[in-house]
Amino acid sequence: MKSHDLIIIGGGPAGLAAALSARRAGVQDVLILERDHVLGGILNQCIHNGFGLHTFKEELTGPEYAARFIAQVKEENIPYRLGATVISISREKLVTYVSREDGLVQVQAKALILAMGCRERPRGALNIPGSRPAGIFSAGTAQRLMNIEGYQVGKEVVILGSGDIGLIMARRMTLEGAKVKVVAELMPYSGGLKRNIVQCLDDFGIPLKLSHTVVEIHGKERLTGITLAQVDENRRPIAGTEEYYACDTLLLSVGLLPENELTRALDVTMSRVTNGPEVDDRLQTDCEGVFACGNVLHVHDLVDYVSEEAALAGKNAAAYILTQQTAGKTVPITADGGVRYTVPQKLDPENMADSVTIRFRVADVYRDRYICVYCNGERIRRIKKRVLAPGEMEQVILKKSELKQPLASIRICTEVE
């Protein structure tokens, strides 16, 4: 049986950055397994700009951002297989993949990095009543059909969900001549970035209806319209507010879910909030030698943070392979007071790096709050925030030197004045 020191599942932004970092940390024998026929993952279809401000200090489009990492992977001669779908992984780090060229292959790894990304929530998960005609796409599917394949997916469009992909597609379809009638958002706030609301909706006079949802889908063969209604504070449609929109296309941008089908076989602790595995400060799951990064771990807003996180996973996987460093005793990081989750979810106070970035999201839109960090019950950090929103990932960087030893607990929360 073939074996590799490190196998990385996924050749998108996370997998590429993880591979580079592991190689640079001294692991020669790395293999990237990518199911698509090109590297770069979802970035290939994200032709809009706004990527790379943190990483490259310039604004790139998705394909340009991906190309920079792909070029480095090729320079470093890191092997990768394309069209290679991993069908199972085990706690013993046996990876089984299939591809047209290689057939069915089983490979043994010393360490694994999970970088499978995420997928879009489908209509079914929302259980929208009505018929099931053609013309209902998740925003990413429509994006692929347009930007990669070069097709029009509709002429008169309603978008449900104000996630960034939905907003970007509102502009994209408008530029290609479609009429985007409305973007409806269930929540009283948008899940997308302000900049996208202004530049993708306001610029083109596309209305954004907050606290609205699609309550019925009409049409037999192709979509003919949808009914939109306002929702109350419990997100239930308010009778009498129904409004009909004639349209041939409904795009759904209603959230992303980490794609952890393979992970489940590892029987690791999964987070009910992120839908990703729980990890320690080295981004290691509770299966030793299996690391996770990028959108499979938790859904990010910015690819720059994916790259940063993945580089850390790569470095730590390398350390695991080269020094046989085993996991130490960890302390949980508790999220409460408006903080929904943290990644990592636990920290090894003895073996931690000098500083650890804790990423998290808040539960609601908050104004004038403090992000507070408690260590053994004592507050060690209080950061004033003018505004916090669920759509924007936050982070705090904890220094090893500021953590009380022996460390018993860490808690991150928001507090009002």
Added chain:
Amino acid sequence: MRELTCIGCPLGCSLRVFEEDGNLRVEGNTCPRGETYAKNEVLCPKRTVTSTVAIRGGTVNRLSVRTQTDIPKDRIFACMEEIKAISVDAPVMIGDVVLPDVAGTGVALIATKNVPKE
């Protein structure tokens, strides 16, 4: 008076811009970035346009492109008209100029994807 939403940060301040004796006065901002943003948006709003053009003889059907820098907002659709009218031949490298001066803006349209010959 014009009303704008600041995109400087998640706060999204509601800005009002007044023209007084040829000068612009901004209200509603909570930081200097808001003022700069509002003035630019009123005087000369600019955007980067990204799209795709047809490509022949390559490994894919579409080549993604963008304007090299921002162009005036009111030229977006003129820019799209020119994008729709053209097609290019593979191979193309990232940064290759597809149109030297798109829609009379003086800004080049460049490729954002490497497309080798099929």
Added chain:
Amino acid sequence: MRKNYDVAVIGGGVIGCAVARELSRRNLQICLIEKGEDVCSGTSKANSGIVHAGFDAKPGTMKAKMNLLGSRMMPRLAEELDIRFKRNGSLVLCLSEDGLPALKELYERGVKNGVEGLKILSGDEAREKEPNLSENVVAALYAPTGGIVCPFELTIALAENACVNGVEFRRNETVTGISREEDGYVITTNMAQIGAKCVVNAAGVHADEIHRMVSNTPMHITPRKGDYCLLDKEVGGYVSCTVFQLPSALGKGVLVTPTAHGNLLIGPTATDVEDKEQTPTTAKELSYLTKTAAQSVRELPLRSVITSFSGLRAHEDGDDFIIGEAPDAENFFEAAGIESPGLTSAPAIGCYLAKLIADKLGAEEKTDFVPTRKAIPRLAELPVGERKALIEENPLYGSIVCRCEQISEGEIVEAIHRPVGAVSLDGIKRRVRAGMGRCQAGFCTPRLMEILARELHRPMEEICKNVSGSELLTGTLEGRK
């Protein structure tokens, strides 16, 4: 243009396909006319997928007779056609003491109908069998012969096998009129004229309209809509038996069941509707459905719903199956009012009608009838070694298209090129489950469209979800070749 056959079967649902397959055992020229782009696109595509044990129907009715026969035929048929069938057993729950007499009555009816192994369990015994049953279950009727089958697989396998045995499938063809002639009937469709000595009306919810083209006897079919929710495979083992509640006047009520493919299914509701074509789910029914299903089990995992859908049952006013030759129209045979237990009864109805017709026409058994059919290999279910060997044989089996269900390009290509092959996204979905998983075709739609376009030599813009008019694309971007 006119073409003549011995028998023309109208309707490509499970009944039409079962009749066609049984007829294909004889020396007969047979065609099957289906108005959809594919077989299995009406009632047969949206139902519970249950092989009923047979205790529901009133003794002596056609329903009772066909149910029991069908259920007994199913294991052998499943083996012949290489489709999934499992006797997972069924439970009818009694949720209050008041229901006990009705449960007892159901038991007695089952015994009269000839159902084997029926047993009334106490609430605790039932919960021991199904740990997730509600605390409120006071008793349950257990039927070990209850089973599950995939309705798509059954219908399509019957169609494929019928096709291999010489039945001509005429899809996308709608019957607009039927007239009698000396030696049979002339069927007019949107495409052609079809002459047939015998006609079989298996038109589902439209059977009464077809009936009226020929016969003057009363027949009236009400489309009775049922909404369903399908849940992720991760909760497919939530119950192992099919769990019913005590039946009501409108049907067997809301069930909770594993499916033949390992999902969890809840449904159906029962609402009489006007429109035989439109089958929208409604908020009211979905909410009723989830509330009712939640009475059977504790903590129904509704978080795992991946899709909802609805189907129409063909309810005839007489409340029984109408099977046989129309009284005032010789050689016009019918299988009408085939609502539940129609799927279970299909093999029996097929045999019954085929025999009547063959006897009438004096048709002899063929010597070269092929009773078996091999399923498209399900690579994701094979052991590693077998899977490896198959991919070596056909590398397309190594290219995964549908991530959720791990369906390969090889399987999809095969679904397209099989007899009565897939021509639409729904057709592929029903044959190999690509797009049936938790992402509901989000990832694989563009790839499936490409494969269909390539294999059928059609432009991408013509690829449909199902019937013509359901094209997915509205055009190409400008500048494209």
